[in-house]
Amino acid sequence: MNVDVGGCRxxxxxxxxxxxxxxRRASLRGFSVNFVTGEADPTAAANAVPAHQLYCTRPEPWIQYCERELGCTVETVDGYGMNEVTLLARCRDC
Structure with a gap:
């Protein structure tokens, strides 16, 4: 979901x-998803996706969406050397 194929935000x-x-509908226990949080690393490999084609976002709106709309508890994992965050969404009803 990080490669923006065009269109409006x-x-x-x-x-x-x-x-x-x-x-969420397909999950018994939960799911995870990564979001790019900033510009791509300028020292990345030549075959990397250009920064203007990446969907970059803060994690908070998606954490709130997963909690409020999907009924999940969400844990974030970040700080692992990349400009991204992983959301671990766990279903509350399992």
């Missing part, structure tokens, strides 16, 4: 929300 975020909802 609003429609891309609606797509992301739909994918998260699909993951």
């Amino acid at each position: 609003r429609s891309w975020e609606a797509f992301v929300a739909g994918m998260l909802a699909d993951l």
Whole structure:
């Protein structure tokens, strides 16, 4: 969900929300997802995706979405050397 294939940000975020909802419906215990939080590393490999094609976001809106709309508890994992964050969403009803 980090490679933005075009279109406006609003429609891309609606797509992301739909994918998260699909993951929740298909999950017995939970799911995880990564989000890019900043610009791509300028020293990255030549075959890396250009920064303007990446969907970058803060994790807070997606944490709130998973908690409020999908009924999950969310743990974040970050600080592992990349400009991204991992959300671990656990289903409350399992």
